[in-house]
Amino acid sequence: MLRLLVTTFLVAPLTVVFCGAEDKVEVWAVPSIQKVRPEAPVEAENLVWDASAKTIQVAGARNEHVPFQLVISTAPPANRYLEPADGFWVEVTELRSSENRIPPERIDLFFEHAVLCYGKSSPVGDTGFWPDALAPLTEPFGMRSAFRKAVRNRAIWVDIHVPDGVPAGHYKGKILVSQDGRQLEELQLDLEVYDFSLPEETHMLAYIGVSGNWFSPAYSVEPGSNEARALLKKYYDFLYSHRMEPWFNRLLQPEVEVKGDEVELLFNDEVYQRYMVELKTKRVVLEAAPGELTNRQTFGELSAEAKARVRNYVKQVVAFFTQHSWAEKLVLNSPIDEPNTAEHYEETRMWADFVHDIAPDIPFLVTEAPVADRPEWGNLTGHANNFSVHGNRLNDPAVRRAIDRERGRGGEITWYISCDQVYPQPNYFIDGPAIDPVMVPWITWRHSMDGILYWAVNFWRQTPNPWEDPVTYLSGFLCSDGGILNGEGSLLYPGNHVKRYTGQQNVDGPVSSIRFELLREGIEDYEYLWLLKSLGEADLADRFVSDLVVDVSAFSRNVPVHFEVRERIARKIEELSRDKP
Numbered sequence: 001m002l003r004l005l006v007t008t009f010l011v012a013p014l015t016v017v018f019c020g021a022e023d024k025v026e027v028w029a030v031p032s033i034q035k036v037r038p039e040a041p042v043e044a045e046n047l048v049w050d051a052s053a054k055t056i057q058v059a060g061a062r063n064e065h066v067p068f069q070l071v072i073s074t075a076p077p078a079n080r081y082l083e084p085a086d087g088f089w090v091e092v093t094e095l096r097s098s099e100n101r102i103p104p105e106r107i108d109l110f111f112e113h114a115v116l117c118y119g120k121s122s123p124v125g126d127t128g129f130w131p132d133a134l135a136p137l138t139e140p141f142g143m144r145s146a147f148r149k150a151v152r153n154r155a156i157w158v159d160i161h162v163p164d165g166v167p168a169g170h171y172k173g174k175i176l177v178s179q180d181g182r183q184l185e186e187l188q189l190d191l192e193v194y195d196f197s198l199p200e201e202t203h204m205l206a207y208i209g210v211s212g213n214w215f216s217p218a219y220s221v222e223p224g225s226n227e228a229r230a231l232l233k234k235y236y237d238f239l240y241s242h243r244m245e246p247w248f249n250r251l252l253q254p255e256v257e258v259k260g261d262e263v264e265l266l267f268n269d270e271v272y273q274r275y276m277v278e279l280k281t282k283r284v285v286l287e288a289a290p291g292e293l294t295n296r297q298t299f300g301e302l303s304a305e306a307k308a309r310v311r312n313y314v315k316q317v318v319a320f321f322t323q324h325s326w327a328e329k330l331v332l333n334s335p336i337d338e339p340n341t342a343e344h345y346e347e348t349r350m351w352a353d354f355v356h357d358i359a360p361d362i363p364f365l366v367t368e369a370p371v372a373d374r375p376e377w378g379n380l381t382g383h384a385n386n387f388s389v390h391g392n393r394l395n396d397p398a399v400r401r402a403i404d405r406e407r408g409r410g411g412e413i414t415w416y417i418s419c420d421q422v423y424p425q426p427n428y429f430i431d432g433p434a435i436d437p438v439m440v441p442w443i444t445w446r447h448s449m450d451g452i453l454y455w456a457v458n459f460w461r462q463t464p465n466p467w468e469d470p471v472t473y474l475s476g477f478l479c480s481d482g483g484i485l486n487g488e489g490s491l492l493y494p495g496n497h498v499k500r501y502t503g504q505q506n507v508d509g510p511v512s513s514i515r516f517e518l519l520r521e522g523i524e525d526y527e528y529l530w531l532l533k534s535l536g537e538a539d540l541a542d543r544f545v546s547d548l549v550v551d552v553s554a555f556s557r558n559v560p561v562h563f564e565v566r567e568r569i570a571r572k573i574e575e576l577s578r579d580k581p
Contacts, residue, residue, distance in 0.1 A: 025074050025085070027177050027185045029056045030155075032067040032521060033559050035434045035514065038114055038129045038151035042073050047563055055188040056175070061570065062197035063164040064524055067517060069112070069155045070175060070187075074143055076150040084150035086142030087180040092158065095171035095191055102163060102171050102191070110134035110157040112514070113502050114145055115470045119484025121429035122422060130486070131155055132430045133467065133493045134512045138505040140180075146468065146501040157514070160191060168195035168574075195574045196531065203530045204441055204523060205282060205414055205451025207247035207388075208491075210235045210458055218460045218494040234509035235458065235492065240279050242512075242520045247453055248285055248333075249275060254320075256292055256313065261305050263293065263312040267320055276326055285365065286317060288332040288355045299335075299350045307354070314358045331386060331412075332359065334366045338390070345377040352383035363412065367453075369393040370402035381405070386412045388453045391421045394443075394552040404448060415444065415552075416453040419476035419485050424553050428454070428515050430470050430487040435557050437515050439549070441522040445529055445541075446549040457516070459489030466490050467501040491516045528569045535576040544569055 026042045029049040044051045048058055048068050060066035074085045090109055095102040113133040120126055129145065134157050145151050158175075175187040212232040213223040221227040229251070236246050252275060255266040275281045293309045294302060302310075314332070321330045332355055336348045352364045363385040370381045373393075379402075380387070387406060393399045394415060403413050417427055417440070426436035426443070444452055460466050462474040466487075473488040495507025532541040547565055549555040556562060 025072060025177075025179070025184055027187065028071050028073070029187075030069045030071060031559065031563070032069060032157075032514075032518065033434045033438060033562070034069070035131055036069060036071050036112070036153055036155040037131065038145065038149075038153050040153055042071075047560060053188065054186070055190060057190045057192070058160070059192035059194065059567070059570070060160070060162055061194045061528075062162050062166060063200070064162050064198045065517075065520060066160040066162060066191065067521070068158055070158055070177075071153050071155045072143075072177065073153045076143070076152060080150075084143040085179070086144075087140050088142065088154065089140045089178045090137065090156050091176045091178075092189065093173040093176070095160075095173040095189065097167070097169040097171045097193075100167055100169070100171070102160070102166060102173075106161050106163060108159045108161070109137040110159070110512070111137050111141055111502050111504050112155040112157055113467065114151070115430065115466075115468065115486075116147055117431045117470050117484075117486045119471065119486070121431050121484055121486045122427070124423055124433060125429060125431035125486070127431075130430045130470075132470075132487065132513045132515065133502075134514065134517065135498045135502045135504040136507060136511075139503055141503060157517070159517070162191075162193055164197050166193055168193050194570050196570075196577050198524060198527045199531070201280070202243040202282070202523060202527065204444060204526045205412070206244035206519075206523060207283070207285070207414060207451065207453040208239050208244045209247040209454060209456040210239070211456065212250060214456070214458050214461055215494075218458075218465065219496060231509070236275075238492070238510045238512075242516065243523045244520075245279075245281055245283070247455075248287075249281070251275070252281075252284055253286065254317070256290055258292060258309060261308050261312075263309050263316070265313065265316045265320070272324070276324070276329070282329065283331050284321075284326070284329055285331045285333050287335065288314065288351060288364065289335045294335070299347050299354070310354075311358050314355060318359045318362055327361070331363045331365050334364060334384065336366070338367050339380075340373070342374075342377045345372060345380065348380060349378070349383045352380070356383075367416070369396075369399045370406050371396075371398055385410070387414075389413060389415045389449075391415055391417050391425055391552055394447060400447060407448060407450070412450045413448075414451040414453050415447070415449055416455065418455060418479070419473060419483075419488050420479045420481070422480065422483065426552075426555070428487060428491060428519075429485060430513075430515070433557050434514070434518060435559055435562065437519040438522040438525065438562070439555050439557075440519065441526040442545055442549050443552050443555060445526060445545050446551070446555075454491070456489035457491040458494075458510075460494070463490075465497060466493055467497050487513075487515065491519075525566060528566065528573065531573050532569060532576075535573065535580065537572065537576065540572065541569075 031047050092107045112131040114129040114131045171191045173189045177185045212228040251271050257264045289310045321327045339348045365386040366384040367388045369389045371379050463469045463472045470486040472490040476485040476488045493511040495511045498506045529541045
């Protein structure tokens with residue numbers, strides 16, 4: 001969370017003149033919820049930045065990530081034969097409040113890589129360069145993009161992870177900007193730590209898809225290989241570090257061996273210890289009927305032997321989870337993904353009834369709304385328990401009423417964004433509004449849902465390389481009515497290409513994006529709301545959300561208003577926490 005800095009005056013931007021050069025360097029800052037494009041004008045003051053005082057002011061709770069962006073600007077060379085400015089470096093000192101300190105190790109810096117978008121994702125999108133990938137800052141940097149074009153602005157993402165044990169107060173330090181070893185500027189950094197902590201547990205489900213089959217060719221690894229499995233673990237760990245977890249954790253899938261009508265399952269106890277005990281996974285989604293047991297036939301085509309295999313499989317899965325006291329975290333997923341015909345609906349109902357006959361206490365999950373698009377298809381209520389609802393369906397009042405009914409019966413409801421959800425609904429496009437990922441958890445709260453689902457963060461099969469071509473999901477052109485979906489299914493980047501495109505050191509695992517970090521910002525906002533509710537102010541939390549969200553198609557993209565609401569929530573939590581006996 002960032003602090004709202006109110007100013008009523010304009011000042012000249014901070015300017016440093018190169019010694020022995022005619023060019024000048026301008027250093028400034030912007031909030032995390034803003035995308036700094038290469039040609040954006042320098043700002044003298046904004047929600048976090050005051051050039052007259054050379055000060056950046058941000059705020060957040062203990063155990064929260066507090067990001068902002070430092071921007072270095074120079075005039076491009078007079079012609080393409082001249083080299084742009086180079087050799088810049090940024091350091092952040094420790095932050096101190098009296099005798100208390102936040103060490104530099106809790107502050108991470110990232111080089112923002114701008115990718116060329118040659119098509120628009122939505123009416124509010126645009127072509128040209130857009131910042132997205134966040135490579136850890138390890139080397140001095142310059143003002144030339146990976147496309148050999150000189151840029152005016154180079155942004156550095158600064159992420160402060162506030163320690164859980166520090167006292168509340170203002171923690172102050174310095175940001176030092178240098179070029180070729182010569183200091184250019186010294187800025188003041190003021191972090192206010194609120195007098196409360198975000199809980200370790202995340203109270204919103206965040207199912208995120210990662211597939212080991214999609215690492216090739218970006219990593220040149222074979223699907224199913226030990227190398228792919230090791231990469232998958234790194235990507236999963238990255239999700240957990242951002243308050244998210246895998247949609248279908250493939251490392252938790254039991255090995256299935258079919259012997260005639262019998263099925264033998266092998267669970268990896270070491271892996272389960274890691275994800276269930278150490279990382280405290282909230283949900284394990286397993287297939288109700290793996291393809292190797294059914295040969296991917298419809299329910300009506302299944303032989304008695306195939307049904308016996310599925311029954312045997314489900315019983316063993318439930319027994320394993322029950323034995324380890326994890327049964328409340330198990331969810332069995334429908335074999336029919338996104339049913340959209342009368343036949344699909346009927347088959348989904350048959351599968352749900354069949355699985356519930358075997359495991360009546362285990363939720364059966366369908367990627368569909370509780371009520372059908374067409375009444376003649378019949379509904380899934382009374383058959384499935386958990387639903388993941390397409391965002392477009394949230395515009396239907398009947399669906400919203402059904403969500404409330406199903407949650408009242410103990411079902412869990414998540415919702416998902418995909419290629420055919422267009423503006424004014426939110427999405428995760430590179431050229432979309434920065435605030436959209438932040439608002440996804442707010443919309444989740446507004447519609448009284450339990451969480452979100454996103455289908456993929458590493459779908460790189462249809463692009464030469466996501467670092468240089470943002471159109472990662474070519475098929476999306478068909479489902480989006482002709483939209484160019486920059487970054488669809490690709491919220492992370494392969495770390496083995498960092499040096500080539502940014503000059504920073506390669507990363508053994510994923511590289512984050514601005515969109516992914518902003519989604520975590522929204523999840524942390526959700527924890528603010530949860531804290532307010534846990535302190536007895538559920539109605540007030542709802543009112544705060546309703547100030548920003550009407551529904552999935554009508555929500556505020558006004559960043560100053562969003563900042564103000566978040567600060568009001570924080571102050572109320574502090575007040576209630578002090579009054580709590």
